[in-house]
Amino acid sequence: MTNWYVITGGPSSGKTTTIELLAKRGYRTTIEHARHFIDTQRVTGRTVAEIRANQREFQKGVLKMQIEQEGMLDPDEVCFLDRALPDALAYYRFLSLEPEPELIEALKTASYRKVFVLDLLPLARDYARAEDTGAQHRIHALLIDVYRSLGFPLETVPPLPADERVEYILRRLAAA
Numbered sequence: 001m002t003n004w005y006v007i008t009g010g011p012s013s014g015k016t017t018t019i020e021l022l023a024k025r026g027y028r029t030t031i032e033h034a035r036h037f038i039d040t041q042r043v044t045g046r047t048v049a050e051i052r053a054n055q056r057e058f059q060k061g062v063l064k065m066q067i068e069q070e071g072m073l074d075p076d077e078v079c080f081l082d083r084a085l086p087d088a089l090a091y092y093r094f095l096s097l098e099p100e101p102e103l104i105e106a107l108k109t110a111s112y113r114k115v116f117v118l119d120l121l122p123l124a125r126d127y128a129r130a131e132d133t134g135a136q137h138r139i140h141a142l143l144i145d146v147y148r149s150l151g152f153p154l155e156t157v158p159p160l161p162a163d164e165r166v167e168y169i170l171r172r173l174a175a176a
Contacts, residue, residue, distance in 0.1 A: 009118035010140030
């Protein structure tokens with residue numbers, strides 16, 4: 001068992017804001033890889049539309065980053081992950097793509113102390129987010145289904161103001 005806590009939820013649920021606030025409090029955190037992958041591709045001159053045009057390649061790029069990151073984390077250190085490997089499986093299902101063999105293999109040994117599912121907030125558009133409200137809700141439901149099916153302990157976090165969400169999560173670590 002690791003000391004890792006996943007912060008997940010559908011698009012625009014406040015994951016990155018929550019992770020940033022946890023980092024400001026001194027906790028080890030990770031980045032969200034879909035946005036990071038887009039950013040690394042944009043610096044080469046590709047547009048977001050070009051990057052997302054081939055969803056399988058996009059998902060494989062994000063997955064590669066996620067597997068590498070989780071492989072480098074200390075399992076004994078408390079760490080909050082901005083999404084985790086099961087999120088990739090939810091996105092593969094959302095896109096009706098067959099999951100990569102390396103994802104299936106990595107999920108066999110994935111370990112998280114607890115998964116905090118942030119309730120959805122109103123969808124906020126930005127340069128990297130392609131989903132509409134319907135997709136936001138479908139992805140959110142898939143994330144819950146995937147984590148449940150893999151047996152990870154879930155805790156729903158209500159749509160509180162950002163600082164209160166962090167407090168809510170921290171109060172529930174002891175129960176993890």
